[in-house]
Amino acid sequence: MCGFTGFIGNTGNTPAVLEQMMDRIIHRGPDSSGTFIEDEAALGFRRLSIIDLEAGHQPLYNEDESSVLIFNGEIYNFMQLREELIGKGHVFTTHTDSEVLIHGYEEYGEELVKKLRGMFAFVIWDRKEKKLFAARDMFGIKPFYYAQMNGTLLFGSEIKSFLPHPHFIKELNEQALKPYLTFQFPVLNETFFKGVFKLPAAHSMTYQNGELSIQRYWSPEFQPEAQPLEELVEEIDQVVRESIQAHRISDVKVGSFLSSGVDSSYVASVLRPNKTFTVGFSDQNFSEIDNAKALSDELGIENVNEVLDPDACFEKLDEIQYMMDEPHSNPSIVPLYFLAELARKDVTVVLSGEGADELFGGYAEYDTTPALKKYKQLPAIFRKPLGSVARILPEVRGKNFMVKGGRPAEDWFIGQAKIFQEREAASLLKAPYKKGPSVKEIVRPYYDEVKHEDDITKMQYLDLHLWLVDDILLKADKMSMAHSIELRVPFLDREVMGAAAKVPSNYRVNDIDTKYAFRLAAGRALPEESANRKKIGFPVPIRHWIRDEKYYIQIRETFSRPETAEFFDQKEILKLLQDHYEQKANNARKIWTVFMFLVWYKKYFS
Structure with a gap:
């Protein structure tokens, strides 16, 4: 696991520039570094040693050194690929997973990515052809950013590594702010830095003679099969157990994050690490420590936990937003920062439960209430007109019921977070920032790809991509x-995706539960109480924090700064804050979303 950065383009004093870029991401790889510089190509690498601790240095070359690799991630089927490539005559000099990429590219070219099982972002520079090939894993587990500026292609694991480059132009992308206020995360392909883009998940990229080309190599498909439930559950359990075993390969200590939810509990129960790690808050209903400790005790595992202090959380907000590269207002980022800090004292690798909800149908939004299910049984000729009328109503009681009951998912579902209504977001913003793409423009391309699927599949598909x-x-x-x-x-x-794709939607979400088949599989490894426990989702007491005078004053001062007026109607955002503080409304998520943007902006642009 590592980080990389680099560029293709002529720059005076390239070694010094590359070193400065690498220094910005030293946290991704504190163990060692490496560089490749030749003509217009400059590749920089920071290493966190996980596999083959002695020989796993990068950049890495093929036999005749005609190609050079920098790579962030893990390839879990590298032993099989290694044997396959040795059989075809390739000579390996290390036991790293990295080396299968450079020889695999020699053998299979750009088709290599379709053979990989793992999480990855990598760059291969072909020295003879003067051609760059890069790719990102199928789910987007590892980040990859790029920018073309002043005749130079910049690329790397984090945007901040671009800042020292003399050709980099640091400019705010005005179109990114409005969608962010609705989605709570940077949802556009172009980042908050104008001209800096994300390479999408499951895409590869080539760059040669100044021409950039991007291709998609995989797309998730749900293809339900008419199998007995018991067979589906058996397959899910087997593939999950096998995947967890594959993901534990390491030459360093491995632990597990553990909340009270079924996903991380399933991982911990199969992995059986020496230690699990949990954080929580002292506020009632905002801690998962007790449940995590109870399961760990039952499994005979030590649970290392910590109750977080709000003062420490606020002190780290600017550091957290700096590390995120772009503004991000999911409150769970805060405990996750401290959870990683806690775990790092004992281990270098942790397994976690992300992704099960998207693959197996775990979110509450995928379910419908009994009343809504009955409503949907009415003829569409009655429901659709009501749904259409409801969409243009203000936020009144019953609006969501009529919209969800009368319209397909693409007309109302935008993902797991919806902070500001689009109209409200625009009303808070100053003119230059009202522009951004509409919510419909953002979600439509994904819905168009699954327009003939049922609503549950549509929602999962959108969540997988955004x-x-x-x-x-x-x-x-x-x-x-x-x-x-x-x-x-x-x-x-x-x-695991292959197994999830076979599950019919009624075994994903039904009258009994969400993630139904998956929970039955988890039940084979877990006590019944843990397997059926409802998702809490890393709760953070921001609602209470903002009503604490100390933090209220801090946020109010930020909202009142002169530079805030560049973006927002200060009277309106201060009213949101005051109404929340006086308990006239619960505006916590809205306030936090505005606040996080301003914290981020100050860190990067002030």
Whole structure:
């Protein structure tokens, strides 16, 4: 697990520039570094040693050194690929998973990515052809950013590594703010830094003679099979257990994050690490420590836990937003930062439960209430007109019921977070920032790809492309790497996806539960209480914090700064804050979303 950065383009004093870029991401790889510089190509690498501690240095070359690799991630089927490539005559000099990429590219070219099982972002520079090939894993577990500026292609694991480059132009992307206020995360392909883009999950990229080309190599498909439930459950359990075993491969200590939810509990129960790690808050209903400790005790595992202090959380907000690269207002980022810090004292690798909800149908939003199910049994000729009328109503009681009951998912579901209504977000913003793409423009391309599927599948598909990549996985990567710890997600695996794709929607979500078949599989490893426990989702007491005078004053001062007027109608955001403080409304998530943007902006632009 590591980080990389680099560029293709002529720059005076290239070694010094590259070194400065690498220094910005030293947290991703504190163990060692390496560089490749030749003509216009400059590749920089920071290493966190996990496998083959002695020989796993990068950049890495093929036999005749005509190609050079820098790579962030883990390839879990590297032993099989290694044997296959040795059989074809390739000569290996290390026992790392990295080396299968450079020889695999020699053998299979760009088709290599379709053979990989793992999490990855990598760059291969072909020295003869003067051609760059890069790729990102199928789920987007590892980040990859790029920018073309002043005749130079910049690329890397984190945007902050671009800042020292003399050709980099640091400019705010005005179009990113409005969608962020609705989604709570940076949802656009172009980041908050104008001209800096994310390479999407399951895409590869080539760059040659100044021409950039991006291709998609995989897309998730749900293809339910008419199998007995017991067979599906058996297959899920087998593939999950096998994936967890594959994800434990390491030459360093491995632990497990553990909440009270079924996903991380399933991982911990199969993995049986020496230690699990949990954080929580002292506020009632905002801690999962007791449940995590009870399961750990039952499994005979030590649970290392910590109750977080709000003062410490507020002190780290600017550091957290800096590490995220872009503004991000999911409150769970805060405890995740401290959880990674806690775990790093004991281990270098942790397994976690991200991805099961998206693959197996675990979110409450995928379910419908009994009343809504009855309503949906009415003829569509009655429901659709009511749903259409409801969409243009203000936020009144019953509006969501009529919209959800009368319209398909694409007309109302945008993912797991919806902070500001689009109209409200625009009303708070100053003119230059009202522009951004509409919510419909953002979600429509994904819905168009699954327009003939049922609503549950549509919602999962959207979450796999937006929420999972740019909220769940982004914060998991950035907060773990902030503390030089590798986080692995065994549910987000090629083989597990194959099993999930077979599950009919009524075994994903039904009258009994969400993630129904998956819970039955987890029940084979877990006590019944843990397998059926409802999701809490890393709760953070921001609602209470903002009503604490100390933190209220801190936020109010931020909202009142002159630079805040560049973006927001200060009277309106101060009213949101005051109404919440006086308990006239619960505006916590809205306030936090505005506040996090301003914290981030000050860190990067002030």
